[in-house]
Amino acid sequence: MEQPLKSAAALSPAAASSSQVSHLTLLQQVRAGDQQAFGVLVSELFPTVYRAALRVLRQEQEAEDVAQDVFMKIWGDPPELRAEANLKAWSARVATNGAIDRLRKKKPDISDDLPDQVDPAVAADGALQADEAADAVQQAIDGLPERQRLALVLTYYEGLPNKEAADLLEVSVDALESLLARARRALKAALSEQWQGLLEDFAQGGQNGEGSWKTI
Amino acid sequence: MTKATELGRLKDVLDAYGANPDNWPEDEREQLEAIASDHETEVTAWVEEARQLDAVLNLVPEANVPDGAVDRMLAKVTKPPSAPVVDLQAARSKHARPRGGFDLRQAVPVGIAMAASLMVGVLAGLSDLTASYIPNTGTIVLANAGQGAVGDNLIGFESFTLAEGDLQ
Numbered sequence: 001m002e003q004p005l006k007s008a009a010a011l012s013p014a015a016a017s018s019s020q021v022s023h024l025t026l027l028q029q030v031r032a033g034d035q036q037a038f039g040v041l042v043s044e045l046f047p048t049v050y051r052a053a054l055r056v057l058r059q060e061q062e063a064e065d066v067a068q069d070v071f072m073k074i075w076g077d078p079p080e081l082r083a084e085a086n087l088k089a090w091s092a093r094v095a096t097n098g099a100i101d102r103l104r105k106k107k108p109d110i111s112d113d114l115p116d117q118v119d120p121a122v123a124a125d126g127a128l129q130a131d132e133a134a135d136a137v138q139q140a141i142d143g144l145p146e147r148q149r150l151a152l153v154l155t156y157y158e159g160l161p162n163k164e165a166a167d168l169l170e171v172s173v174d175a176l177e178s179l180l181a182r183a184r185r186a187l188k189a190a191l192s193e194q195w196q197g198l199l200e201d202f203a204q205g206g207q208n209g210e211g212s213w214k215t216i
Numbered sequence: 217m218t219k220a221t222e223l224g225r226l227k228d229v230l231d232a233y234g235a236n237p238d239n240w241p242e243d244e245r246e247q248l249e250a251i252a253s254d255h256e257t258e259v260t261a262w263v264e265e266a267r268q269l270d271a272v273l274n275l276v277p278e279a280n281v282p283d284g285a286v287d288r289m290l291a292k293v294t295k296p297p298s299a300p301v302v303d304l305q306a307a308r309s310k311h312a313r314p315r316g317g318f319d320l321r322q323a324v325p326v327g328i329a330m331a332a333s334l335m336v337g338v339l340a341g342l343s344d345l346t347a348s349y350i351p352n353t354g355t356i357v358l359a360n361a362g363q364g365a366v367g368d369n370l371i372g373f374e375s376f377t378l379a380e381g382d383l384q
Binding site for chain 2: 060064072152162173178184185
């Protein structure tokens with residue numbers, strides 16, 4: 001009788017240790033119909049996939065739907081990846097692509113016609129919550145014109161190569177760089193009043209930065 | 217490439233991708249790092265500005281994964297294909313004959329057809345009668361009963377009727 005499927009967190013220690021096995025090995029097991037291996041894979045990849053979709057779509061339920069599509073694909077038709085391939089990166093890209101497609105269906109005219117400034121309503125709301133540095137920055141990003149926001153999300157947060165991000169947005173690399181530069185300028189302008197406070201927050205080890213920069 | 221062009225490109229890259237060379241276009245990275253190093257004094261302010269913005273962007277936390285999302289996902293994705301849903305009660309009422317062997321729904325069209333035949337016969341007989349009373353106008357014509365005639369849809373063929381004035 002087939003055992004109920006469990007996530008990695010719910011697996012026995014022995015089974016959980018299999019999460020150390022490489023993703024590609026797990027993928028081979030999934031290809032052979034091993035549901036347990038699939039459970040481990042989902043547990044390990046889900047946060048990456050979900051966050052990639054959420055960054056683009058900004059709606060939890062839709063991000064879950066995109067993640068479901070990604071794992072449906074992995075389960076139903078496991079990708080043939082080369083030995084050196086990174087399944088985590090692959091699944092994040094598939095999620096990002098799926099999220100962009102979904103966004104495009106909702107907003108066929110993802111436009112960048114808006115002026116280079118953050119949505120005033122969002123900025124005002126952000127100003128009210130200036131004590132929450134992360135919220136202020138997130139809201140400023142959310143207030144960017146859609147293509148500027150997506151350019152920033154794809155290159156800065158998702159780390160896509162510029163050519164790949166440009167392809168996803170259906171623009172040239174030059175246009176992508178223009179979107180990025182405008183996005184960054186707009187963010188700085190929107191957050192100008194809180195700027196020093198934000199930098200201090202970062203210096204104290206806020207969120208992802210851990211208070212350090214890579215130097216060039 | 218002139219110095220101005222090199223510095224201009226470095227400025228554009230810093231403005232677009234930030235201060236971390238890992239985020240710069242791969243095919244230009246090495247050259248741009250060398251330019252930044254060669255012209256450190258001139259580019260310090262640009263780099264610092266880009267770093268500050270990177271720092272602010274890094275304040276955004278990773279989103280939390282909703283509770284139970286992984287288990288919901290596993291349940292949905294690996295759910296075996298469901299068998300076609302059959303509404304047994306509906307199927308039974310649609311196909312089964314009523315007890316007693318008499319199916320009213322089958323009897324209705326038969327009855328209508330019989331009634332139509334009867335009507336044709338009556339009209340044919342009537343034509344003989346009227347012909348005897350009104351010799352010069354006693355022609356029965358076959359005419360469409362027209363839209364909305366009650367019998368059209370039920371009987372499924374054209375109704376017989378009398379031409380206007382035939383029975384006057």
